Amino acid sequence: MSATEITESPAEYLEEGKESIRALKANALGKIEDSLNFIRGKEPVGEQVKELGKAYVDLPIGTSARLLKAGYELLGAHPVEASKTASEALGRALKDVGRICLAPMTMGVAIARSGLEKTRGVVSVPKKATLRIFDTARNGGHKILNLLGGSPGTASQAPDLPPPPRAQASA
Amino acid sequence: MDNQDLHNIAMELQVLYKTTMDLYQEYFNTLEVAIKNTPLEEEEKIRELNDLIDEAQEALNADLVTFAKVVSQDLRNLEEFQDKLQIEDIYKKLNN
Numbered sequence: 001m002s003a004t005e006i007t008e009s010p011a012e013y014l015e016e017g018k019e020s021i022r023a024l025k026a027n028a029l030g031k032i033e034d035s036l037n038f039i040r041g042k043e044p045v046g047e048q049v050k051e052l053g054k055a056y057v058d059l060p061i062g063t064s065a066r067l068l069k070a071g072y073e074l075l076g077a078h079p080v081e082a083s084k085t086a087s088e089a090l091g092r093a094l095k096d097v098g099r100i101c102l103a104p105m106t107m108g109v110a111i112a113r114s115g116l117e118k119t120r121g122v123v124s125v126p127k128k129a130t131l132r133i134f135d136t137a138r139n140g141g142h143k144i145l146n147l148l149g150g151s152p153g154t155a156s157q158a159p160d161l162p163p164p165p166r167a168q169a170s171a
Numbered sequence: 172m173d174n175q176d177l178h179n180i181a182m183e184l185q186v187l188y189k190t191t192m193d194l195y196q197e198y199f200n201t202l203e204v205a206i207k208n209t210p211l212e213e214e215e216k217i218r219e220l221n222d223l224i225d226e227a228q229e230a231l232n233a234d235l236v237t238f239a240k241v242v243s244q245d246l247r248n249l250e251e252f253q254d255k256l257q258i259e260d261i262y263k264k265l266n267n
Contacts, residue, residue, distance in 0.1 A: 031221075031228060032199050035224075
């Protein structure tokens, strides 16, 4: 038994217990407030319904830069430097455009989903990939650049839109 | 699956997301009222409510991850998506 416990009166002991419950209650209310604020401030992910544009790009070499450049051009933003890696370019997209946020899919994943193989640092399989851009803007909200890797059949499944001239030029 | 189908899926996703967030808001509001109205003497009840809040926070985070996963994938593959929203479990528990 410690010295503290010996000197503590029953009343003090009870008060301490009450204090800890009071703290627990305050903490619980704080957690609720945080959660409600979090929900209110969350980007409504379900609003990615308005498609801004679509670009089909050939993927021989420098795939990341080509896809990103096409995406940037569709959004009227700065083109990506070819020397940038995909991750650098994604980071720059956020910084340069400001209002754009990216769906949580990295370029690498997008490429992997296209059925492409990356060997020796160069994407060498010439397939088409689809890049679709959605606008979540509502009351001046964010745009989401959603990079969807096209499966080998994607281009033929969606032939309704010809490659935009700017995307062609970049490919 | 054409553009209209994709648009419809996205709209349904939007409704599902909004409904889910509304349910969480309601649930947190309910917990807030409950804990505010519980006197300090009812220690066990306060602890129980605190546990429920922790559980709801975890479920909310998990569901947001699920929505992010759906959004990040090609909507054409949505039928293959197997993840379940945690809010369903909370909803069922409250209605039992």
